Amino acid sequence: MSNDTSSGNPPESCAEPAYAKLNLALHVRRRREDGYHDIETLFAFCEDGDELIVQPAEDLALFVSGPFGGELLGEAAEDNLVMRAARALQAHTGRTRGAALTLIKRLPVGSGVGGGSADAAAALRLLSRFWALDLAEAELEALGAELGADVPACLRSRPARGEGTGTHMQPSDLGALVGKPVLLVNPGVHVSTPQIFRAWDGVDRGALGVGDALQIARSGRNDLTAPACALVPEIRNILELLGGDPPALLARMSGSGATCFAIYEGADSRDLMARRIETDHPDWWVMRSRLR
Template sequence: MLFSETAYAKINLALHVRRRREDSYHELETLFAFAKDGDLLTAEPADTLSLSITGPFAEGLEADDSNLVLRAAKALQVASGTRQGATIKLDKRLPVAAGIGGGSADAAAALRLLTRLWEVAIPDAMMHEIAIDLGADIPACLQSQTVFGSGVGEKLTALIVHDIAGTPILLVNPLKPCPTGPVFKAWDRVDWGALEVQDWRHARNDLEAPAIGLVPEIAEVIAQLQVQPGVTFVRMSGSGATCFALFDSLDQRDGAAQAISATRPDWWLLPTVLR
């Protein structure tokens, strides 16, 4: 029997960097949201664990023990005590290292997928610990719902943000490398204040300026999104280079996608909605 699970694209509606910690990580405050689309994982029962990767962004990805999907699978095996295996396939539809979850979303989707495939019962607290051990964004990606994140992003607080679900959103990436490490290194180390969740439209992404310094094309993406008819909000997600725009209607979102694609066919676009 074949099981499938979407690795939903992660969106940082706001991202405040508060300080750099002694362990070199950064204290963050962020509002996570998720699109209804993303990478796709499938799995079927097998005696051992294996992973294959296809899709438009599969090139350069290793399907070995360094891959977060297999690391998540093995961590779940240990936690559940199961000896079951799985043949896992990852259809890599989202750009890599693009500020929208990527490997973190894939690992979280693998945990959800294999829990169903293997029919194992893992307490929520234990699953959260598995996710934290794999990566800071993975607990949020495991839930894949709107949530406030603090600490390094792993401390999650459930909340209700009105009028988010179903909002038309357009993701745009100029397909320029924007690695997380250099972006954080270029952060100005100024604490510009706390994130007020219910006022997130007037909040910030403190990594936007350093990311633009490294990848100037991000500014062009933002500028193109801001002038589209029906746009209500524009910001960069995570550490970049993906930017997003929210729209009043699906038709206006699709019109913006067509207009931008016509002028910049070299950019990656994903018209979708928030979950």
């Protein structure tokens, strides 16, 4: 069935989570000559997100399902980050074994929570295991960096302080924030990351702080919030709603938007706000989760 020379038979199927990514703070420091931006950010991850399932097959194939799967159906399979990750892994290792991949798309597309990057990262982790490649994490991260700036962080799916384009990372400790309930809210609007970065005003407002994760986050900011709100005013409405909730420890937009989040001390406070939003804004997307 394959001209792969690795020994053993692959499992019938296995799955890999693609955890939602949050930027607890995101400082844009400068616009580089290559068109990218130097940033400083504090990555955190939720317990929930998309999911990727693999089964044996002679060739590579991708199937998409889930609440937001329809948004990807018009996209050419080869353009999907999951397929690009699989092809990159094949090319890097010289393996030609196939795989039938099913992406369960639970996160909105273009929403600032690393959906596509997390999916690509999950594909690299899953196929490395499924194809018994035994690649080091650093090797996978180098491959991931070629697919997108957030992919290396999503490969780890662990708290980290990111610099450069976000690919230079130092492990971080969420401390007391681990396991804290978090509420994600999106107004149902797709946001273009390049467009938001282009709209950044170019002002360096200073470095990311130091201290524990909550101190860093609270003293920090997301420099992409203003251009995102100018493009999607609903983001400001969400931030005012979440930020005006006294039990929230932190309320912020993630990445380039449009998803915003609030971290809570207890699940009751989170769920109360979630029910309020679901009642008052039934067209908004809401996800309850916890920080990993």
